Amino acid sequence: MSLVPDRTDIDTTLSDRDEFLRKLIEQPRPKSKLEEGVECSRSTLDRALRELAEANLAKYKNGLWQPTLLGRRTLQNRDEYLDSLENLSEAAAVVNELPPDSPITGEFLIDANVHEASSTMPDAVTKTLLNSMAEANKIRIATPAMFTVLAEQFYEWLDGDQLECLEMLLSPGLFEETQVVLPGFTDTDVVGSQLELYSGPIPFDFGLWIADTGEAGVIVYTDQGIQGHLVNDRNAAVEWAHDQYAHAKQEVLQTGSAKS
Numbered sequence: 001m002s003l004v005p006d007r008t009d010i011d012t013t014l015s016d017r018d019e020f021l022r023k024l025i026e027q028p029r030p031k032s033k034l035e036e037g038v039e040c041s042r043s044t045l046d047r048a049l050r051e052l053a054e055a056n057l058a059k060y061k062n063g064l065w066q067p068t069l070l071g072r073r074t075l076q077n078r079d080e081y082l083d084s085l086e087n088l089s090e091a092a093a094v095v096n097e098l099p100p101d102s103p104i105t106g107e108f109l110i111d112a113n114v115h116e117a118s119s120t121m122p123d124a125v126t127k128t129l130l131n132s133m134a135e136a137n138k139i140r141i142a143t144p145a146m147f148t149v150l151a152e153q154f155y156e157w158l159d160g161d162q163l164e165c166l167e168m169l170l171s172p173g174l175f176e177e178t179q180v181v182l183p184g185f186t187d188t189d190v191v192g193s194q195l196e197l198y199s200g201p202i203p204f205d206f207g208l209w210i211a212d213t214g215e216a217g218v219i220v221y222t223d224q225g226i227q228g229h230l231v232n233d234r235n236a237a238v239e240w241a242h243d244q245y246a247h248a249k250q251e252v253l254q255t256g257s258a259k260s
Helices: 007-016 018-026 031-037 042-054 069-095 124-133 148-159 174-181 235-255
Strands: 058-061 064-067 113-116 138-143 165-170 195-199 207-211 215-222 225-232
Touching (some): 018 058, 069 215, 113 124, 148 174, 207 235
Parallel strands (some): 138 165
Antiparallel strands (some): 058 064
16 A cells, blocks of 8 residues: 555645644654644644644654654745745736736746836836846846836936946837937947947837846836836846846847847
């Protein structure tokens, strides 16, 4: 007979006996001490320990109930999974404006800081975006849209030599629209050689930026403006952003053109 517990049994037992297993992970103890730490009847405690043992999540050894390695790691993984669901739920108000086949994955969404635009003060979210970029020496951004405040801030940073490099991938037509708003934006006498600008089709519907090599963000647009943005400095998130940016740049170079 196989001693490997059924996956459904493990999930059910973790949900039902979470408190008991956590107590054993805190400190292995005899049943009498566990009874003191958990408010339940003796019959409930007996049943909980039996179910944990049957699922190979806990065992009785040398007079003590203690977690198995499976029990410890399974509970840890479950907690991480539930945390990730909470992260995804927090991001929903912003990212659900994107198509369901958007390339944004859990690698970027987990542990991201979410900033949703307010209906009463919609421009406040742009300030949090600019604050995220303010300390960077190099910024790369690929975007199908642009809002004036961001373009003006980039221009100011370039003019004041606050940026060593700004590399931009803009969708067709956006370059010309930016020049109308800021005629000197691509003037090398003003911004020097710090600006690298390319125009071509962007293969996603959101703005993607990378500050230096340690932080990345996503900007979600709507027909009315900006829905919000997300910022993440986890290695997995930044690696995802680098991959997406490299893909976008390859697409732009193949079908678009360099503007500066």
